[in-house]
Amino acid sequence: MPKNAFYAQSGGVTAVINASACGVIETARRHPDAIGKLYAGRDGIIGALTEDLIDTSLESAADIARLRHTPGGAFGSCRYKLKSLEEHQAQYARLIEVFRAHDIGYFFYNGGNDSMDTAWKVSQLATRLDFPLVCVGIPKTVDNDLAVTDNCPGFGSVAKYVATSMREAGFDVASMARTSTKIFVLEVMGRHAGWIAAACGLASEAEGEAPHILLFPEIPFDPEAFLQRVDDCVKRCGYCAIAVSEGLHDADGRLIAETGTRDAFGHAQLGGVGQVTAQLVRDRLGYKYHWALADYLQRAARHIASRVDVEQAYAVGRAAVEAALAGKNAVMPAIRRLTDAPYAWEIVLADLQHVANTEKKMPRDFISPDGFGITDACRRYLLPLVEGEDAPPFIRGLPDYVRLKNISAARKLAEFSL
């Protein structure tokens, strides 16, 4: 008898998390002997806790195929972290209760570090309760900080977006610098790791091209060294283009975003490190600046997704279902790099436990000795991840993204408050 399956999206969404969902659903549909209904949690794991299960069998094959090119989280995602089994015992027990009520034998959890940890704990509890459940994690994060896997689906497309945007803005600023803006700052995501700022560095192919300075959370901000570098650059190139990670901090660990701008009510303003650094340049060196804050645009930019990223996102979704069908429990499909150029990769299965308890940092030798750029080793690592284009279809000039029907299955249990 086939068992039903449950799939949920977790944490910040990406341009390609739905490509993973597409891989899961299309693969599950090819195995009706083993997998019955595939339910998706409405708003992620909250959907399981509240027994709000979207019946994906009610969506057409054509609409499921369109997930591959649609950004955001098609079933909804959430920031809701299940902590230790002891602390959140009722929640974990509720998950199993809902899974039991809906005859769910497969649990697919698509997310980052926290989600892999949750998937691993759910698998432990199921074993303890003797409830037959195969738990498989599916990697996703723009932060690129998951262990074991060479890279994370979601990151490559952000990398392509920020590198493209930086190159384009660099052409713009260079043409106007003589009489107008000399400083351009692009603020990108990355609270703890500088992977996205590093990707901005791909925009430059030769000495003097934008960006000229990268500011990483890994390197404590040194204002004087930075200002010296900016001034040298303006004098040499006529302008200076800078990419800064939102998580940039000083030697004491204080976020630079918090040290600068305050709003009219005196509150410190987060998310403004781009402005703080640009303003510092204006105050000290007198150069006119512009700054851009890509914010959600960078992680939602499906129109400029990396083909490699889309393929890998789909592949980890497919591999998750295939692993589950092969009875592999508490695993996560990971990407293993075989060669840099030409780029070759394969999917391997990692133990959830190993992924869950480690955070992958950017190696120090990916950052240049002066702390303001990337090394050739970093370029070799990053370049394949932005390779290839995979434009969505356009209708009337704009990308055509799918909105699913998202119809819930009937509830069988009493209400549960979060």
Added chain:
Amino acid sequence: MPKNAFYAQSGGVTAVINASACGVIETARRHPDAIGKLYAGRDGIIGALTEDLIDTSLESAADIARLRHTPGGAFGSCRYKLKSLEEHQAQYARLIEVFRAHDIGYFFYNGGNDSMDTAWKVSQLATRLDFPLVCVGIPKTVDNDLAVTDNCPGFGSVAKYVATSMREAGFDVASMARTSTKIFVLEVMGRHAGWIAAACGLASEAEGEAPHILLFPEIPFDPEAFLQRVDDCVKRCGYCAIAVSEGLHDADGRLIAETGTRDAFGHAQLGGVGQVTAQLVRDRLGYKYHWALADYLQRAARHIASRVDVEQAYAVGRAAVEAALAGKNAVMPAIRRLTDAPYAWEIVLADLQHVANTEKKMPRDFISPDGFGITDACRRYLLPLVEGEDAPPFIRGLPDYVRLKNISAARKLAEFSL
């Protein structure tokens, strides 16, 4: 005997101003009997004043063809306004002197309102001095505010970028709103006219889709009406996506960007109206927000240019040369719309004088009666302008843009200080 030609880019650059340059140069090269060398001003009109003339004949046909898909200003642009003939007499006279020294018989000026005014004044002075010069303006501005022409090359690609970005960010925010960000604000360009904010409205195709609120410089900001609208939207849709023009102001004409955030030194911060409006929502309604500042990214985003925009940019460049060859002086190729759907257009010649002295505003009936959205008439106007894709070639995952050699011709005159 053929005469030489001079071409200059002026003001803020766009994703397609180089497509106009491409149209000018390729067309000029097809007429060696009439046009000798085509010089480009380094950094715009400053290049003419300083006699820094880039010899475009030294660039290969292949590189000139690549201009069509390269953003920014390939020869450099500038913000340097020539005022009245009386006030800037020496500059105007110098222009004619340089043109005479380099046997220039054609002057092509690619810019917005100010540049069309300058081109017109140069043509007047040439006539007065009996110097044979054909002056032709070439329209360019992301602001879409030039008179006579139905739309301005440069605007369509910004419109496509902001509508795409808003649609993508809307998918992102919608999927996370239950437990995370409920308010998303995208700040776009537009100091005096709301054309770009209006284009964000194309992202929505049905009631309830992002964006839910547009804030135009044409409509004085009413905080209470805005907050009411935001709250209703969050209660109805679960989230609220907003596009705001940088030029949003209150009933007294004060920029909203200046009323809010101050930096650590107490200076008012410009370019932060997105943050000011988002912060207002958080302070009054308590909703978590994110905001994005597209800044130069929006006008440099050649990777998502509108095909119609690229074609029109090229067409006005080509038509400018053809008009000059036909002896038309003091004109500007303009775009005339023939039909909305299917979209059809043609190039007509406008008198520079009529373009120079009028600014085109967004019609009031393009903004919905409540002031927070666009009307069907506005959609009908905007939709054709974002139609079609024209992706640049990609190499190693990133757009391949050309950097010209830009070699100056030998100087013949004494130095001139600006």
